[in-house]
Amino acid sequence: xxxxxxxxxxxxxxxxxxxxxxxxxxxxxxxxxxxxxxxxxxxxxxxxxxxxxxxxxxxxxxxxxxxxxxxxxxxxxxxxxxxxxxxxxxxxxxxxxxxxxxxxxxxxxxxxxxxxxxxxxxxxxxxxxxxxxxxxxxxxxxxxxxxxxxxxxxxxxxxxxxxxxxxxxxxxxxxxxxxxxxxxxxxxxxxxxxxxxxxxxxxxxxxxxxxxxxxxxxxxxxxxxxxxxxxxxxxxxxxxxxxxxxxxxxxxxxxxxxxxxxxxxxxxxxxxxxxxxxxxxxxxxxxxxxxxxxxxxxxxxxxxxxxxxxxxxxxxxxxxxxxxxxxxxxxxxxxxxxxxxxxxxxxxxxxxxxxxxxxxxxxxxxxxxxxxxxxxxxxxxxxxxxxxxxxxxxxxxxxxxxxxxxxxxxxxxxxxxxxxxxxxxxxxxxxxxxxxxxxxxxxxxxxxxxxxxxxxxxxxxxxxxxxxxxxxxxxxxxxxxxxxxxxxxxxxxxxxxxxxxxxxxxxxxxxxxxxxxxxxxxxxxxxxxxxxxxxxxxxxxxxxxxxxxxxxxxxxxxxxxxxxxxxxxxxxxxxxxxxxxxxxxxxxxxxxxxxxxxxxxxxxxxxxxxxxxxxxxxxxxxxxxxxxxxxxxxxxxxxxxxxxxxxxxxxxxxxxxxxxxxxxxxxxxxxxxxxxxxxxxxxxxxxxxxxxxxxxxxxxxxxxxxxxxxxxxxxxxxxxxxxxxxxxxxxxxxxxxxxxxxxxxxxxxxxxxxxxxxxxxxxxxxxxxxxxxxxxxxxxxxxxxxxxxxxxxxxxxxxxxxxxxxxxxxxxxxxxxxxxxxxxxxxxxxxxxxxxxxxxxxxxxxxxxxxxxxxxxxxxxxxxxxxxx
RNA sequence: GCCGGGAUGGCGAAAUUGGCAGACGCAGCGGACUUAAAAUCCGCAGGUCCGAAAGGACUGUGGGGGUUCGAUUCCCCCUCCCGGCACCA
Numbered sequence: 001x002x003x004x005x006x007x008x009x010x011x012x013x014x015x016x017x018x019x020x021x022x023x024x025x026x027x028x029x030x031x032x033x034x035x036x037x038x039x040x041x042x043x044x045x046x047x048x049x050x051x052x053x054x055x056x057x058x059x060x061x062x063x064x065x066x067x068x069x070x071x072x073x074x075x076x077x078x079x080x081x082x083x084x085x086x087x088x089x090x091x092x093x094x095x096x097x098x099x100x101x102x103x104x105x106x107x108x109x110x111x112x113x114x115x116x117x118x119x120x121x122x123x124x125x126x127x128x129x130x131x132x133x134x135x136x137x138x139x140x141x142x143x144x145x146x147x148x149x150x151x152x153x154x155x156x157x158x159x160x161x162x163x164x165x166x167x168x169x170x171x172x173x174x175x176x177x178x179x180x181x182x183x184x185x186x187x188x189x190x191x192x193x194x195x196x197x198x199x200x201x202x203x204x205x206x207x208x209x210x211x212x213x214x215x216x217x218x219x220x221x222x223x224x225x226x227x228x229x230x231x232x233x234x235x236x237x238x239x240x241x242x243x244x245x246x247x248x249x250x251x252x253x254x255x256x257x258x259x260x261x262x263x264x265x266x267x268x269x270x271x272x273x274x275x276x277x278x279x280x281x282x283x284x285x286x287x288x289x290x291x292x293x294x295x296x297x298x299x300x301x302x303x304x305x306x307x308x309x310x311x312x313x314x315x316x317x318x319x320x321x322x323x324x325x326x327x328x329x330x331x332x333x334x335x336x337x338x339x340x341x342x343x344x345x346x347x348x349x350x351x352x353x354x355x356x357x358x359x360x361x362x363x364x365x366x367x368x369x370x371x372x373x374x375x376x377x378x379x380x381x382x383x384x385x386x387x388x389x390x391x392x393x394x395x396x397x398x399x400x401x402x403x404x405x406x407x408x409x410x411x412x413x414x415x416x417x418x419x420x421x422x423x424x425x426x427x428x429x430x431x432x433x434x435x436x437x438x439x440x441x442x443x444x445x446x447x448x449x450x451x452x453x454x455x456x457x458x459x460x461x462x463x464x465x466x467x468x469x470x471x472x473x474x475x476x477x478x479x480x481x482x483x484x485x486x487x488x489x490x491x492x493x494x495x496x497x498x499x500x501x502x503x504x505x506x507x508x509x510x511x512x513x514x515x516x517x518x519x520x521x522x523x524x525x526x527x528x529x530x531x532x533x534x535x536x537x538x539x540x541x542x543x544x545x546x547x548x549x550x551x552x553x554x555x556x557x558x559x560x561x562x563x564x565x566x567x568x569x570x571x572x573x574x575x576x577x578x579x580x581x582x583x584x585x586x587x588x589x590x591x592x593x594x595x596x597x598x599x600x601x602x603x604x605x606x607x608x609x610x611x612x613x614x615x616x617x618x619x620x621x622x623x624x625x626x627x628x629x630x631x632x633x634x635x636x637x638x639x640x641x642x643x644x645x646x647x648x649x650x651x652x653x654x655x656x657x658x659x660x661x662x663x664x665x666x667x668x669x670x671x672x673x674x675x676x677x678x679x680x681x682x683x684x685x686x687x688x689x690x691x692x693x694x695x696x697x698x699x700x701x702x703x704x705x706x707x708x709x710x711x712x713x714x715x716x717x718x719x720x721x722x723x724x725x726x727x728x729x730x731x732x733x734x735x736x737x738x739x740x741x742x743x744x745x746x747x748x749x750x751x752x753x754x755x756x757x758x759x760x761x762x763x764x765x766x767x768x769x770x771x772x773x774x775x776x777x778x779x780x781x782x783x784x785x786x787x788x789x790x791x792x793x794x795x796x797x798x799x800x801x802x803x804x805x806x807x808x809x810x811x812x813x814x815x816x817x818x819x820x821x822x823x824x825x826x827x828x829x830x831x832x833x834x835x836x837x838x839x840x841x842x843x844x845x846x847x848x849x850x851x852x853x854x855x856x857x858x859x860x861x862x863x864x865x866x867x868x869x
Numbered sequence: 870g871c872c873g874g875g876a877u878g879g880c881g882a883a884a885u886u887g888g889c890a891g892a893c894g895c896a897g898c899g900g901a902c903u904u905a906a907a908a909u910c911c912g913c914a915g916g917u918c919c920g921a922a923a924g925g926a927c928u929g930u931g932g933g934g935g936u937u938c939g940a941u942u943c944c945c946c947c948u949c950c951c952g953g954c955a956c957c958a
Contacts, residue, residue, distance in 0.1 A: 018908075231873055231953085238872075238954060245958080273958060286958090318956095329956080354956045364958045373956050449957060567952080604952095640894075641881060646874090647951080649881060657894050660909095667909090708885080718883065721893035728893090735910085812889040817939040819889060857938055863888050867938050 019666035021630025021659070025776045029129065038792070039090060039133040047087035051557050052078045053536055055565030055573075056093045056140070059119040060100060063126045063622050065605040065612065066566065069638040069648060073602055073716070074564045075132045076639065076772040080710050082133075083771065083796040089557055090133060091539040093140030094120050097148075097528045101461045112461045113489055116143055126622060130631045131775045133792070138542040142531035147538065148463040149484030150548040151530050154580075155466055156477050157587055163210040166475070169454055173202040180204075180458035201316070206456035207465055207524070211579045215240055215448045218578055227598030229645075232570040239571050241449025245274035246433045248365065248442040250285050250338035253346050267293060269338055269349070272360035272447055275370060276436070277428035280417040281388035282365040283378065284348050285338045286331065288355040289315060291362045297334050297349075304351075307332040311353040329354045329377050340365075341441040342432070343418060352377060360447050368406065375406035388416050389425060453576065455527040460491070462525025470512035470519040479513050485521070532573055533580035536560055536595065554590055559597040567601035574599070600714070603647040605638070612650075620650050632774035633659045639716040639773055662777055665727055665770065669763055672734050672754075675786030679756040692758055695733050699762050700804035702726040703797050706769050716773065723769055730762050760785070765797040813838045814865040820847045823864075831858040838864055 032038060054074035057067055078090040094116075101112035108115070120141065127134065140147055158164035171180045174191040180202075191197045211218075219240045222233045249268040269285055287294050289311040298305040311330060318327040331352035338349050354373055355364060368378030368385040378385050389412035391403050414423050420432060436442030456465065464485040466478035478485055488507045512519040534548070540557045541549035574596075581595040604611055607618040625634040637655040642648040674680050688696060705722040709715050734754055754762075763785055771778040771791055782791040806827050811834055813821045821844045823837040835856060838844050848868050855867035 234872065235953060241957065243957070271958080275958080327956085352956095354958095356957070359957045361958095366958090371958070373958075376956090447957080570953080643882090651881065651895070653895050654881065657896095661894080663909090713885070715883090715885085717881095718885090718893080721883075724893055732911095810889085814888085814939070817888095817937095822889075855938065857888090859888060863939090865888080865938055 019663040019777075021632060021662070021776070024780045025129075025131070025630050025632070028776050028779050029131070032131070033128065036137070039135045040137055041089040041091075041135050042087045045087040047085060049089065049557060050078075050081045050086040050562075051089045051560045052081065052562045053089075053091070053539075053560050053564070055563070055569060056095050056532070056535065057123065058098060058100070059094045059096050059116055059123055061119040061122055063123055063130075065620050065622060065625075065638065065650060068130065068622050068634060069605055069644070070564060070566065070602055071127065071130070071132050072635040072638050072773075073600070073644050073714075074562075075635075075775075076716065077562060077564075077710070078133055079772040079775065079792065080796065082793050083768070085793075085795070089138075089539065090135060091138040091140070091542075092127065092132070092134040092136070093138075093535055093539070094123075094142060095528065095532055095535075096120065096141055096143035097462045097525075097531055099459065099461070101143075102459065105461075111489060113143065117141075129626060130622070130635065133775070138539045140535050140538050140542055142528075142535060143461070145484045145486055146545075147535075148487075148531070150534075150538070151463040151526055152466040152478070152483050152485060153480065153548065154530075154534070154583075155526070156480060156483075158209055158583070159477050161583075161586075163213060163583065165208055165210065165452075166205050167208055168203045169206045169208075170201045171204050171206075171458065173200045175200060204456075204458070206454050207467075207522075208452040208454050209579075211453045211576070212448060212450055214579050214582050215242070215450050216446075217582060218450075218575065221578070221594060225594060225596075225599075228596075229567075229599065229601055232567065232574065232599060232601060235570045236575055239450060239575065243274060243447045243449070245272055245360075245445060245447060246276040246429070246436060246442055247272055247361070247445045248276065248279065248436055249341060250365070251341070252349070253337040253339055267296070269293060269363050270361040271363045271365045272445070273365055275367065275425075275429070276432045276442075277414060277417075277420070277423075277425045278367040278370045278388055279340065279342050279365060279432065280414075280420070281367045281369050281386045282340055282347060283368060283384040283386055284350050284366040286350050286352045286355050286364050286366045286374075286377070287334075288357040288362040289351050289353060290357040291351075291355075294334075294351055297336060301335075304332065304334060308351050311351060314353045315356075327353065329373070329380060331377060331381060341436070341439070348383075350381075358451070359449065370406055370408055372406055372408060386416065388414060390415055392424065450575075453527075453529075453579075455530055456524040457527055458523075459525055461487075462528060463487070463530065465522045465524050465526055467522040468510060468512060468519040469522070470515060470517060472517055473512055473514045473519075476512055476514055476519065482513070487525075529572055529576050533576040534584070536563075536577075537584075537590070548589070551589055551591075555592075558590060558592045559595055562598045562600065563596045564600045564602065566604070570601065600645070602644045603642065605648045605650055607650040609649075620652075625655065629655050629659045630662075630776070632776045633662060636662070636720065636774050640720045641717065643715045643717055645714075661724055661727070662774060664731065665766070666777065666781065668727060668731050668734070669767070669781045669784055672759055673763055673785055674756050674759070675784075677756045680760045680786075682757050684757045684761070685755050688755075688758070691733060692754060695730060695754065695762065696758060696803060697806070698726055698729045699765055700799040700801075703765060703769065703799035704801070704804050707796070707799065710772075719769075720773065723766065726762075726766060730766075734759070767791070768794060768797045809861055811861075812863045813841070813844055814863060815844070815847045816867055817865060820844055827861060829860075831856065831860075831864075834858060834864050835866075838866070 052074055054070050057063070074090070078088050081088045096116050101116050104110060104115045105112045124136075142148060155164060173180055174194060174197060176191060176194040176197045191199055219237060219242055222236055225233060248271050250271060252267045252269065269287070271285065273279070289308050294308055298308055311332065314327060314330060329352065331350045334349045334351060336349045337346040339346055350366075354377065355362065364374075366374040366377065366383070367388075368374045368383060369387045370389055375385065377383070385405060387402065387405070387407075389407060391407065391409065392411050392413050410425050412425050414420050414425070414428050417423075417428070420428050423431065430444075433442070433444040437444070464487055466483060466485045468476045468478060470476050488504055491504060508521050508523060510519050510521055511517065537549045537554050537558070541553045544550060577595050581590060582593065584590045585593060606612065607620060608616075610616055610618060612619045622634060633655055637658040638648065640658060641650070641654055702722045702725070706719045709719045763781075764787070767778050767781045767785065768791075771782075771794070775791075779791050782794070787794070808824055809827050809829075810822045810824050811829075812819055813823060821838070821841045823834060823841060825834055825837055835858070844866075848866065851868040853866050854869050857865040857867070
């Protein structure tokens with residue numbers, strides 16, 4: 001046992017027995033690596049299934065502490081469920097398409113595939129070293145044709161169902177690179193590689209998936225996801241942004257002779273409003289600068305054109321900087337008028353920079369008296385402000401007074417509104433919407449903030465979109481039998497950024513499957529969010545080459561029982577995933593409406609008050625932690641330092657404390673285990689001494705605490721604290737069980753013995769409780785305890801509520817709510833008994849001396865409060 | 870501006886249903902072991918004040934108010950920090 005090796009901290013080891021994580025972890029690492037079936041989910045199992053999943057990483061080349069924390073949570077849960085007899089599916093994969101591979105390729109002249117696969121190998125090794133229990137036989141690597149061919153297959157299905165379409169859309173274009181830039185490659189409006197070159201907006205034809213078809217269901221079903229954090233549901237609700245309102249047609253006025261001859265004849269401007277009840281207060285129509293009709297109105301009016309261009313520039317700039325919403329409102333009158341269909345009034349048409357083209361119709365009716373923004377704008381340009389709603393109040397006088405403007409509340413009554421005067425707002429909205437519909441100039445409608453999902457990326461490292469362009473047949477999908485469309489890999493990435501296939505004739509030029517004539521391939525690739533929208537289904541049937549997965553198999557495993565990841569994916573990834581599942585359900589591929597039953601979002605790992613980042617120099621490397629303290633310590637600390645849903649403040653000294661704890665556990669078992677003792681496996685003695693009974697109680701209390709937390713709130717930090725308390729308690733008693741010499745008096749104290757069967761129960765349970773959090777040490781100790789069966793699926797310890805129950809309690813006694821003393825009483829003591837004991841207490845007596853008890857508050861098992869006067 | 874989350878010792882945190890605030894750990898201090906140190910073990914520890922000590926008094930969960938016998942916990946107002954959304958018509 002006494003070997004002179006170098007301890008993890010680099011200090012020479014002393015001659016007392018010491019836990020060496022490297023020795024233990026290397027030993028078990030080797031065993032686990034040689035057992036490929038170890039963590040395999042059972043195919044045909046009578047057991048209840050449990051699908052636990054952590055968000056798959058992007059293979060950047062190295063895990064960071066955020067990963068370690070995320071996977072430590074999931075791994076603990078997976079191991080807990082195994083120990084509780086479930087058939088656990090716990091897979092892992094790689095979200096391996098995306099921009100960094102292209103950047104790395106340019107920098108190091110390494111092909112993206114090679115760079116990616118070598119990163120995967122590195123990170124997989126790190127995960128294995130950390131001891132995470134993944135079923136690697138189901139590994140999914142999204143950048144391999146095995147996987148992405150099904151992205152292409154799904155894309156064809158979207159086309160078949162009419163849910164994929166092409167539309168012109170804006171992209172960031174760098175004129176120097178002559179290519180498209182991702183949003184994150186645009187820095188302060190300029191190209192990241194050419195800081196002096198302004199990025200242009202170009203319109204390109206792009207592919208969209210019609211997620212808006214599911215907008216309503218995506219919103220509605222959020223109510224069913226009660227296993228999701230409310231925060232995430234709220235974020236998704238806001239993202240979908242459902243808004244009920246009314247579309248109203250304003251006709252352009254042609255009655256004035258000077259307006260004949262320019263502008264579109266018979267044009268109407270559609271506006272969307274949630275407050276059609278205020279339409280009698282509309283004093284202008286405001287158009288977004290990029291509204292199509294503006295171009296027509298400005299066609300023969302260079303002065304207007306110039307002003308509009310300036311408004312467009314202002315909006316763009318604000319959008320780039322990200323403070324649209326902060327910019328000062330500007331506008332310009334077009335000189336034209338539109339007709340309010342409700343009262344026939346002619347009101348001026350303006351163009352304004354606070355109107356967004358991509359929400360609603362890109363045009364509004366401006367009601368300055370009842371909208372903050374319209375009010376601000378009208379003040380600035382001296383437009384008419386006309387009051388049409390009065391606040392409703394029980395107080396007659398208050399109802400009649402003019403409210404401060406703008407008055408935007410809904411609880412009001414219409415005035416100056418023709419036949420609608422006197423109606424309440426809510427009624428007026430219904431009645432007026434119906435009137436508009438009956439007369440053909442509008443209707444009630446619902447608008448969403450959610451847009452269709454643009455999936456085209458003018459990038460190389462992604463799933464090729466399986467479409468062809470034939471001169472004769474137009475846009476033609478690649479036939480299913482020709483999938484996958486393989487991403488060409490023999491290309492010179494350094495000289496072919498963006499859509500590099502353009503320069504690859506052997507990829508681009510093909511034949512049309514319809515007419516056999518020449519055709520060109522689509523050269524765009526898919527957004528990587530496509531990959532992550534359904535990868536968790538592939539895990540259930542990862543090697544299927546006839547379908548993305550087998551429906552029956554997926555039906556067994558789905559929904560995912562627990563999904564764990566960072567809150568940064570609360571919106572995009574998790575909405576796309578829900579959308580994809582609903583689409584697959586409509587295809588008949590799955591039966592579940594939602595992919596994820598329970599979602600857990602863990603907090604960030606921060607250090608020195610900030611997120612870890614290279615620029616701040618506060619990055620903690622998992623490899624270094626493993627080398628210094630071992631994988632168990634790194635994992636345990638990431639669970640111990642904070643509850644998993646809160647941010648974790650990393651402290652190097654904290655992990656040292658965890659390492660000490662693991663060492664104490666090791667020494668406790670090593671010192672006191674007696675597996676060869678015949679009584680070790682025997683029954684507990686019928687009668688336990690008070691001290692041993694206390695230890696037994698503490699044991700059962702600890703099992704209860706840890707078990708309850710796994711089933712409930714997941715505060716693993718307190719679970720680990722509880723195990724520490726058990727260890728401290730047991731250790732103290734165990735030391736006390738040996739004859740100890742009191743150093744000051746020299747007196748030898750005869751210790752009380754812990755019966756071997758009790759020690760065995762304590763040690764076994766402690767190891768089992770530790771197994772989900774620190775698997776290496778737990779396995780080692782399990783073996784040291786002479787246990788033969790696998791710890792991985794050893795039954796989770798059970799507690800006995802009767803044994804966990806305290807027999808005696810210390811009841812605090814308060815006088816007028818202030819703590820004045822404590823009495824020790826049996827746990828089930830009655831009020832009378834406790835009061836009697838309390839009154840017998842000297843301190844209590846002096847505290848109430850000369851006063852009268854007017855009230856006694858007794859909470860059984862909790863406290864006694866005497867109110868005195 | 871709107872919607873979340875948070876604020877507790879020197880630090881990370883705990884208190885699960887309104888009932889002893891600070892469990893557990895870090896850092897610190899004292900002691901044991903050692904020639905010495907490291908490692909390990911034992912003990913002390915919110916603050917202020919009184920006391921030689923044992924012990925005791927007061928005070929204390931961002932600030933102010935309220936409900937209650939009793940509030941870290943519930944209600945109202947305010948400050949600061951973090952995250953998300955943001956001219957959404």
